[in-house]
Amino acid sequence: xxxxxxxxxxxxxxxxxxxxxxxxxxxxxxxxxxxxxxxxxxxxxxxxxxxxxxxxxxxxxxxxxxxxxxxxxxxxxxxxxxxxxxxxxxxxxxxxxxxx
Amino acid sequence: xxxxxxxxxxxxxxxxxxxxxxxxxxxxxxxxxxxxxxxxxxxxxxxxxxxxxxxxxxxxxxxxxxxxxxxxxxxxxxxxxxxxxxxxxxxxxxxxxxxx
DNA sequence: TAAAAGCACTTTGGAATTCAAAGTTAATTA
DNA sequence: TAATTAACTTTGAATTCCAAAGTGCTTTTA
Numbered sequence: 001x002x003x004x005x006x007x008x009x010x011x012x013x014x015x016x017x018x019x020x021x022x023x024x025x026x027x028x029x030x031x032x033x034x035x036x037x038x039x040x041x042x043x044x045x046x047x048x049x050x051x052x053x054x055x056x057x058x059x060x061x062x063x064x065x066x067x068x069x070x071x072x073x074x075x076x077x078x079x080x081x082x083x084x085x086x087x088x089x090x091x092x093x094x095x096x097x098x099x100x
Numbered sequence: 101x102x103x104x105x106x107x108x109x110x111x112x113x114x115x116x117x118x119x120x121x122x123x124x125x126x127x128x129x130x131x132x133x134x135x136x137x138x139x140x141x142x143x144x145x146x147x148x149x150x151x152x153x154x155x156x157x158x159x160x161x162x163x164x165x166x167x168x169x170x171x172x173x174x175x176x177x178x179x180x181x182x183x184x185x186x187x188x189x190x191x192x193x194x195x196x197x198x199x200x
Numbered sequence: 201t202a203a204a205a206g207c208a209c210t211t212t213g214g215a216a217t218t219c220a221a222a223g224t225t226a227a228t229t230a
Numbered sequence: 231t232a233a234t235t236a237a238c239t240t241t242g243a244a245t246t247c248c249a250a251a252g253t254g255c256t257t258t259t260a
Contacts, residue, residue, distance in 0.1 A: 005115055005118070005119045008115055013113065013114075013115060014113075014217090015105060015108055015113060018194075019105045022105075022194065022197070022198065025198065026197075026198065026200075032236075032237065032238090033236075033237090041219090042219075042220060042221080043236085043237065043238070044219080044220070044221075044222090044237095044238075044239075044240090045218080045219060045220075046237095046238095047237070047238050047239075048218085048219085048238095048239090049218095050238095051238095051239095063237090065227075065228090068227085068228060068229085069227085069228080069235065069236065070227070070228095070235075070237065071236080071237095072236080072238090088194075088198060091191050092195060094118075094122065094188075094191075095188055095191065095192060097122070097126075098122065098125070098126065098188060100126075114246090114247090116247095132207075132208065132209090133207080133208090141248090142248075142249060142250080143207085143208065143209075144208095144209075144210075144211090144248080144249070144250075144251090145247080145248060145249075146208095146209095147208065147209050148209095148210090148247085148248085149247095150209095151209090151210095163208085165256075165257085168256085168257060169206065169256085169257075170206080170208065170255075170256070170257095171207080171208095172207080172208060172209090
């Protein structure tokens with residue numbers, strides 16, 4: 001096995017972004033405020049992490065008005081799902097390596 | 101299950117330090133230069149990561165002269181092993197959560 | 201014995217990352 | 231039209247990270 005540490009994804013090494021992707025991969029979609037509450041970060045901070053993930057094309061954004069309020073929904077893209085899975089696989093390999 | 105993301109260890113979120121601990125937990129001891137080669141970092145960079153781990157009391161250091169050259173050996177402390185294991189457990193929980 | 205070399209740092213300076221807080225914009229409600 | 235709310239963007243500061251240069255100690259070489 002190649003060195004699994006080399007397969008870690010830089011964008012997903014940060015705890016907050018890992019958690020965001022974790023939520024978006026298991027949920028069809030998730031909105032800004034729910035994500036903010038779940039993760040416990042400020043709105044500005046969340047927005048900037050979302051921007052980083054968007055830049056990587058790991059997520060897509062849909063803006064609308066729901067209940068007459070602005071509502072932003074995020075989804076994981078296929079690319080995002082693949083990268084997330086690979087990152088988890090690298091983590092799994094690290095775990096396996098440890099148990100030997 | 102509590103939120104596994106809260107159980108991640110700040111000191112072990114960095115790729116290099118995670119790899120260092122991974123090596124030290126599976127090997128009785130490891131010296132500076134072997135670690136440096138294995139991980140592929142500069143000596144100064146490695147030294148500063150080691151210092152961070154030492155500050156957390158995750159590793160212990162033994163200096164000596166071997167083959168008439170200075171030789172620094174690192175070991176994982178019990179505290180380091182425990183923290184490392186807990187970090188991996190948190191990662192495992194995250195992985196499990198994903199597979200549900 | 202003086203100079204050179206090697207190891208393991210420490211220091212320095214700069215770049216990148218992260219964060220909270222404040223400011224901004226667009227749409228809606230009063 | 232003023233106030234409110236969501237979802238940002240900007241700002242400024244703190245922290246982290248890194249390579250490169252410099253240092254101290256010991257051994258080797260000349």
